[in-house]
Amino acid sequence: MTIVQQLPLMFLLCCQTCVLLFLLWRDMAPDVKQWTRAINDEHTCHCNVTGCGDETIQHQKINRKSKRNSLPQYIDERDLRVILGDKTVCGDVALIHAVFVVHSAVGNYPRREIIRQIFRRDPYYKKYTIRLLFLFGQPHEMKLQDNITQEFRQYGDIVQGVFLDTYHNLTYKAVMGMKWISQNCRNVKYIVKMDDDVIVDLHNFFTRLYNTFRSSDHTIICYAMIRAQIFRKGKWGVEKHHLRYYKRYPFSYCSGFAVVMPAAMIPALYKATLTVPFFWIDDIYLFGMVRRMIPKSVLHDSGPMYFDFDGNENLKCFKRAGCKLAFASMGYNKMLYRAWKEKQKHLNN
Known part of the structure; x- marks a missing residue:
């Protein structure tokens, strides 16, 4: 067979190769319009403005032929x-x-006692x-459940869910709390979400933050994270197929060690979780x-004026008169009570 006679066959093979490459690219690449829009939004994103970025890219099908990744995972009520x-x-x-x-771990009973x-x-x-x-x-x-039940009977301040208490179930813990508060605490002005290694300065909270915003609005007060880095390894490591073309998150969010929310936001946040794919x-x-x-x-970014997560620096602040911190991550148990006692010295004087 001459080269001229082989041309139709070679052309056919080239066409098949191009089609296969196109299909492979379509399965692996994100939608170009979404990608371009997300990049543009990321560059214009700034604090106190909603609509930054486009996280929908995160929930695209990674492999259309794979049933395991073909549908996003939503929170199961x-x-x-x-x-x-x-x-x-x-x-x-x-x-x-x-x-x-307070988001606490099962074994952190000493911290709960200090906070109480x-x-x-x-x-x-x-x-x-x-x-x-x-x-x-x-x-x-x-x-250990017997200990938890006894603690609940003694104080009545525990809400425990059916899920395992693990680091990767923190989202379930948070959403469970929002659902429970939505159903049982409708006479509240503000909800404060915090970790169990955080000290609350109630004086600064009520004198500096409490009346700053109307409880009916949709303003969340926290230490805002702007263009935060996406970690792929370690404690906060995100899997490669989530936001895989990004090095930074294309939207603002709160550092969760302490967040102040008007009560009106809680039912709205809970209902929205039923429509947004799960992220751990x-x-x-x-x-x-x-x-x-x-x-x-x-x-509303109120950090680091009223929020900070540097334990040693926070303790130094509480030793000074006029420290404005309302929420401070202290790292370990003894520092929690020590920081509170330091602040009380100034208030008593």
Whole structure:
């Protein structure tokens, strides 16, 4: 067969190769329009403005031939069931000024005790109507459940879900708390979400932050993360198929060690979680991806004036008169109580 006679066959093979390459590119590459729009939005994103970036790229099909990745995973409401929780904790008064919702781990009983002591002994705890709640899931060892049940009977300030209490279930913990508060704490002005290694300066919270915003608006007050780096390894490592063409998150979100929200935002955030595909890092999911589904929602960056997560520097601040910090991550148990005692010295003087 001459070269001229082989030309139709070679042409056919070339066409088949081009088609295969196109199909492969279509399965692997994101939609070009979405990609371009997300990049443009990322460059114009700034604090206190919603609509930054386009996280929908994250939820695209990675491989259309793979059933495992063909559909996004959404939160299953059956995993939000509560096995321990006092539904009357908010029902005995007309108005609760603030509910402090603490994300805690099953084994962190000493931290919970310190936080309880700080709240009970703080003079502002008596001036305002405050509720304190601790959220966690089920322990890996069920023999620990007896300890949790006893703690609940003693204090009544625990809300426990059916999911395992693991780091990768933090989003379930947060959404469970929002659902529970939406159903049982409708007489609240502000909800404060915080971690169990965070000290709350109730004096600064009520004198500097509490009346700054109307409780009816959609403003979330926190330490805002702008163009934060996406880590692919380590504790906060994100899998490569999530936002795989990004080095930084194309939207703003809150650093979740302490977040202040008007009560009106809680039902809205909870309902929005049912429409946004699951992401395991709760700060990014709730206060970035989900928040953007709520019209007119705004992040107000109050850090580092009122929020900070450098434990050693925070302790130095509390030793000085005039420290403005309302929420400070302290790192370990003894620093929590020590920082509170330092602040009380200035208040007493």
